[in-house]
Amino acid sequence: MSLIKYEENGKIGTITLDNDKQRNALSLELIRELDAKLTEIANERKINVVIIQAEGKVFSSGHNLREIDGAPVEDVANLFEECQALMEKIRNIPQVVISKVHAIATAAGAQLVAASDLAIASDNSLFATPGTLIGLFCHTPAVFVSRNLDRKKAAELLFTGDFITAEEAKIHGLINRVVPLEKLDEETEKFANSVARHSLAVLEAGKKQLYTQLQITNDFDALTYSSDVMVKNSQKPDAVEGIRAFLEKRPAEWSDR
Amino acid sequence: MSLIKYEENGKIGTITLDNDKQRNALSLELIRELDAKLTEIANERKINVVIIQAEGKVFSSGHNLREIDGAPVEDVANLFEECQALMEKIRNIPQVVISKVHAIATAAGAQLVAASDLAIASDNSLFATPGTLIGLFCHTPAVFVSRNLDRKKAAELLFTGDFITAEEAKIHGLINRVVPLEKLDEETEKFANSVARHSLAVLEAGKKQLYTQLQITNDFDALTYSSDVMVKNSQKPDAVEGIRAFLEKRPAEWSDR
Amino acid sequence: MSLIKYEENGKIGTITLDNDKQRNALSLELIRELDAKLTEIANERKINVVIIQAEGKVFSSGHNLREIDGAPVEDVANLFEECQALMEKIRNIPQVVISKVHAIATAAGAQLVAASDLAIASDNSLFATPGTLIGLFCHTPAVFVSRNLDRKKAAELLFTGDFITAEEAKIHGLINRVVPLEKLDEETEKFANSVARHSLAVLEAGKKQLYTQLQITNDFDALTYSSDVMVKNSQKPDAVEGIRAFLEKRPAEWSDR
CATH class of the missing domain: 3.90.226.10 (2-enoyl-CoA Hydratase; Chain A, domain 1)
Structure with a gap:
């Protein structure tokens, strides 16, 4: 049981x-x-x-x-x-x-x-x-x-x-x-x-990066790593869709990618 | 504009x-x-x-x-x-x-x-x-x-x-x-x-040391670094003036050095 | 004086x-x-x-x-x-x-x-x-x-x-x-x-490990170290006595070891 x-x-x-x-x-x-x-x-x-x-x-x-x-x-x-x-x-x-x-x-x-x-x-x-x-x-x-x-x-x-x-x-x-x-x-x-309500891909990427940068002692080393993640993730389907939807004032449709 | x-x-x-x-x-x-x-x-x-x-x-x-x-x-x-x-x-x-x-x-x-x-x-x-x-x-x-x-x-x-x-x-x-x-x-x-109201030199030294020691994980490594900074800064003009002014019960005059 | x-x-x-x-x-x-x-x-x-x-x-x-x-x-x-x-x-x-x-x-x-x-x-x-x-x-x-x-x-x-x-x-x-x-x-x-009221041996071990793991930046490196300490300390006299006393619903008697 x-x-x-x-x-x-x-x-x-x-x-x-x-x-x-x-x-x-x-x-x-x-x-x-x-x-x-x-x-x-x-x-x-x-x-x-x-x-x-x-x-x-x-x-x-x-x-x-x-x-x-x-x-x-x-x-x-x-x-x-x-x-x-x-x-x-x-x-x-x-x-x-x-x-x-x-x-x-x-x-x-x-x-x-x-x-x-x-x-x-x-x-x-x-x-x-x-x-x-x-x-x-x-x-x-x-x-x-x-x-x-x-x-x-x-x-x-x-x-x-x-x-x-x-x-x-x-x-x-x-x-x-x-x-x-x-x-x-x-x-x-x-x-x-x-x-x-958010995209699983976005939550996953955020969770990974949030904790990874917390394990980096130096503030700006953490920021350098995080900027890199942010730039890469800005190109992903749900970021492209989410930003476009926001600018078009419509709800976003997540693909979880 | x-x-x-x-x-x-x-x-x-x-x-x-x-x-x-x-x-x-x-x-x-x-x-x-x-x-x-x-x-x-x-x-x-x-x-x-x-x-x-x-x-x-x-x-x-x-x-x-x-x-x-x-x-x-x-x-x-x-x-x-x-x-x-x-x-x-x-x-x-x-x-x-x-x-x-x-x-x-x-x-x-x-x-x-x-x-x-x-x-x-x-x-x-x-x-x-x-x-x-x-x-x-x-x-x-x-x-x-x-x-x-x-x-x-x-x-x-x-x-x-x-x-x-x-x-x-x-x-x-x-x-x-x-x-x-x-x-x-x-x-x-x-x-x-x-x-x-404080000396710019003192704020500058403090800001630099505050954040530097925050980037040092080990408490006592951070304290060793900070003690060294404190000893050095105790010899600077505004520290000498500030401590003397305090002991003489008069307002300090900052030179920002 | x-x-x-x-x-x-x-x-x-x-x-x-x-x-x-x-x-x-x-x-x-x-x-x-x-x-x-x-x-x-x-x-x-x-x-x-x-x-x-x-x-x-x-x-x-x-x-x-x-x-x-x-x-x-x-x-x-x-x-x-x-x-x-x-x-x-x-x-x-x-x-x-x-x-x-x-x-x-x-x-x-x-x-x-x-x-x-x-x-x-x-x-x-x-x-x-x-x-x-x-x-x-x-x-x-x-x-x-x-x-x-x-x-x-x-x-x-x-x-x-x-x-x-x-x-x-x-x-x-x-x-x-x-x-x-x-x-x-x-x-x-x-x-x-x-x-x-606690065992000195337990407080000592706890104090040492609490601060040591705080000096380890990575969460899971800290946990690995701490798990090791926990396993070792589970075999010490006051842990053996304390756990046994708890299970027998009687007060523990500390040997401070």
């Missing part, structure tokens, strides 16, 4: 973590199912936006500690390798990934939110990286948490292990939107549609 | 984008005029702060799409090269550059704000990087937008193409101040004066 | 800057005393959290300008070398360092706050890097200020020299908490305890 569910609606695909019993832990099995589904979505190129949501009491509680407790170190190493591969998959698919959080996202669950391109949460949501509480610092969640939130706030999450509210998470950069729980579905759909 | 106006008042120079008809688009002509004016200001060393403001319905709508639509790729490449040179000029002049935004700053217009040292905006201002809407991702604006705003907020601007308000822009780091439209002139003058 | 006081209470050590007459300036003597005390704390490994607070009118006014005014350049160079060594000491001790600010933290005093792992301040606190006012840009404070606050806000502090409030400092990332002055002691104790 699968630990995730999937459905598509127009240009939006929704993956639902569906393992309430284990608090949607990022178990090895769940990681593999998520990775396989994202690979399929990337290959099919039918949708533009992937929403990752969850059913049950929490969004995700992070790794399944039973897969670490007493396990051979090789197995632990493999677990973290596959988890890293999942984070890289999120980065490398052409689609924009939105985490949709309700209730609680902790440890690797918070990492999943941080590694997503965008995130929305209900106003009762809480976020934490509580590894210190169980004697194992959230070393891997720290990477994307500290690349989303400012340094002091990231340190606070990691050193205290305490929760921050959705509102704090928004102000400090972990998530984009906070909405009342009863509007979470509706507002996520609006948010997803604001991205899904 | 020029697309910009310029006036000086004490230590503050104000460049006004003056092409309402084209929504103050960063056309090749406007880019060249801006670049030439900034070069002149840098060479003259008469003022300490440059304000970039605009007249008309918007601050700036970004590139002139008519210069991209159907243009030979060499021309597009040249446009982006000259635009990058303008951004480097803003970085390399000794003066502190303040963008003063009213109404709307989009695409390369938002890039201009992000690439400025400081920014102030009227409370009715809106910011967007809407390239996705015309099939050409805001690849170049992404560079400074993602170096001003936190990662998730930058991604939101770039992937949705939607506007954010001045207040959001302030909280997430794109601008420094939001003021009522009727106070924009007065508050900008105050803000500019809080910088312009 | 010492310029600092020190006391320990359980797992928390509190260093008090005690030189009100010189506004708790980071004089060479104070820098050396702080460095020596932190070295001792690091070697003893008795406590988990160091609070740096101050007695007197302000938290710290930064460097003692009388040590720069008219001094031989070798002495100035030595001062900044020893100050940098102190910042590196804060980074390299196993304990988490919390700055507890009241009233005013300026220049190298603001640098001390920025270089700390965490910071809390009373709601009447003000922060500034006012070097421009004395003709010597806050080149060294700029390093950690610009690695805490977003780029525009850091530039504002550095170019204007003006104060920002504790609330602004919190929103933009310089400090974690703002509390009423009369609750500063109580809230700092709570904040410190939320960290001090």
Whole structure:
């Protein structure tokens, strides 16, 4: 039986973590199912936006500690390798990934939110990286948490292990939107549609370039690379169509090329 | 006829984008005029702060799409090269550059704000990087937008193409101040004066070192470089005068050296 | 007579800057005393959290300008070398360092706050890097200020020299908490305890890895390094105990290994 569910609606695909019993832990099995589904979505190129949501009491509680407790170190190493591969998959698919959080996202669950391109949460949501509480610092969640939130706030999450509210998470950069729980579905759909309406080719090129230039320390090296991408992409079918449509004051028709 | 106006008042120079008809688009002509004016200001060393403001319905709508639509790729490449040179000029002049935004700053217009040292905006201002809407991702604006705003907020601007308000822009780091439209002139003058009162030599040295150390990834490599700059600059005339004046409880007199 | 006081209470050590007459300036003597005390704390490994607070009118006014005014350049160079060594000491001790600010933290005093792992301040606190006012840009404070606050806000502090409030400092990332002055002691104790309750070995490993990965530009290089650390640390005594305790629903007992 699968630990995730999937459905598509127009240009939006929704993956639902569906393992309430284990608090949607990022178990090895769940990681593999998520990775396989994202690979399929990337290959099919039918949708533009992937929403990752969850059913049950929490969004995700992070790794399944039973897969670490007493396990051979090789197995632990493999677990973290596959988890890293999942984070890289999120980065490398052409689609924009939105985490949709309700209730609680902790440890690797918070990492999943941080590694997503965008995130929305209900106003009762809480976020934490509580590894210190169980004697194992959230070393891997720290990477994307500290690349989303400012340094002091990231340190606070990691050193205290305490929760921050959705509102704090928004102000400090972990998530984009906070909405009342009863509007979470509706507002996520609006948010997803604001991205899904664009050309997949344009989103793909933008996602690739946005993150690539972020890995270039020097501002103007990053700009030189980005100018080059911009010039090349200005010649692509959807740019030609989009600019022409704008100048002719008509809606553009995307070919996704 | 020029697309910009310029006036000086004490230590503050104000460049006004003056092409309402084209929504103050960063056309090749406007880019060249801006670049030439900034070069002149840098060479003259008469003022300490440059304000970039605009007249008309918007601050700036970004590139002139008519210069991209159907243009030979060499021309597009040249446009982006000259635009990058303008951004480097803003970085390399000794003066502190303040963008003063009213109404709307989009695409390369938002890039201009992000690439400025400081920014102030009227409370009715809106910011967007809407390239996705015309099939050409805001690849170049992404560079400074993602170096001003936190990662998730930058991604939101770039992937949705939607506007954010001045207040959001302030909280997430794109601008420094939001003021009522009727106070924009007065508050900008105050803000500019809080910088312009200092020695040009000190502002120049600070601007150079601030950005240089930001391009050094390692914290303590950046600090080693910065300590060295600080020691050297402690021996310069305006540091000697400034420290002495402080200890003698009298106003300093800057020689701009 | 010492310029600092020190006391320990359980797992928390509190260093008090005690030189009100010189506004708790980071004089060479104070820098050396702080460095020596932190070295001792690091070697003893008795406590988990160091609070740096101050007695007197302000938290710290930064460097003692009388040590720069008219001094031989070798002495100035030595001062900044020893100050940098102190910042590196804060980074390299196993304990988490919390700055507890009241009233005013300026220049190298603001640098001390920025270089700390965490910071809390009373709601009447003000922060500034006012070097421009004395003709010597806050080149060294700029390093950690610009690695805490977003780029525009850091530039504002550095170019204007003006104060920002504790609330602004919190929103933009310089400090974690703002509390009423009369609750500063109580809230700092709570904040410190939320960290001090953890294993010193876990805090040490976390602190080292958090900052190391921040110095790695590429996201996934940082994650590869961090995954490796996580796997290794999952085998350490306090991780084994912490995870087992969690699964057995009992409190963990830390061996600090």
